[in-house]
Amino acid sequence: GENVGLHLPTLSVQEGDNSIINCAYSNSASDYFIWYKQESGKGPQFIIDIRSNMDKRQGQRVTVLLNKTVKHLSLQIAATQPGDSAVYFCAENGYSGAGSYQLTFGKGTKLSVIP
Amino acid sequence: DAEITQSPRHKITETGRQVTLACHQTWNHNNMFWYRQDLGHGLRLIHYSYGVQDTNKGEVSDGYSVSRSNTEDLPLTLESAASSQTSVYFCASGDRGTDTQYFGPGTRLTVL
Numbered sequence: 001g002e003n004v005g006l007h008l009p010t011l012s013v014q015e016g017d018n019s020i021i022n023c024a025y026s027n028s029a030s031d032y033f034i035w036y037k038q039e040s041g042k043g044p045q046f047i048i049d050i051r052s053n054m055d056k057r058q059g060q061r062v063t064v065l066l067n068k069t070v071k072h073l074s075l076q077i078a079a080t081q082p083g084d085s086a087v088y089f090c091a092e093n094g095y096s097g098a099g100s101y102q103l104t105f106g107k108g109t110k111l112s113v114i115p
Numbered sequence: 116d117a118e119i120t121q122s123p124r125h126k127i128t129e130t131g132r133q134v135t136l137a138c139h140q141t142w143n144h145n146n147m148f149w150y151r152q153d154l155g156h157g158l159r160l161i162h163y164s165y166g167v168q169d170t171n172k173g174e175v176s177d178g179y180s181v182s183r184s185n186t187e188d189l190p191l192t193l194e195s196a197a198s199s200q201t202s203v204y205f206c207a208s209g210d211r212g213t214d215t216q217y218f219g220p221g222t223r224l225t226v227l
Binding site for chain 1 (some may be wrong): 135156157158162163173182205214215216217219220221
């Protein structure tokens, strides 16, 4: 939504620099993680995902790192561009009872790119 | 191109009225979800469906209902709108057997 970025942790980076956005997840049994990007007034957009049998996965300009020991996920954006300005949040799948697994979403980090 | 759409994009209603938000996807996904997004809470699951005639309650289902009569649509109904239901609502869909979800553009609902 339009106000989703208010009151969130903010990361400001210079255009062209690399960005690192962190996420701590809660469920040690989660085996699938997603990073989403949400621009103002738009819905969350899938960026990259990773399964728990991997430590690292790379996409175009983005890399996700998973540290299961400390339940930590990070998103690295190379050569950050003004179009990368958005709220980024992670999601983990977790058991929600009755044989069902659901995604649980973090509150997000607002990335601001300084031209 | 396949997509997921929501309508209306903005809605203002009064307390006590029934409201229905539409969600339509053309990916032929079995799984569909409704979330609300509020400051300080992130995305919270309202209802979800794993296929036609299947519906399940999520974390914040009180005051909401859904029905799944076909693969493409999962309308969300607020039986009697309350001011606490003022929020941005997102619909999402995903393929059977996968955890990935793809989101619609959202509906901003204001209950006066």
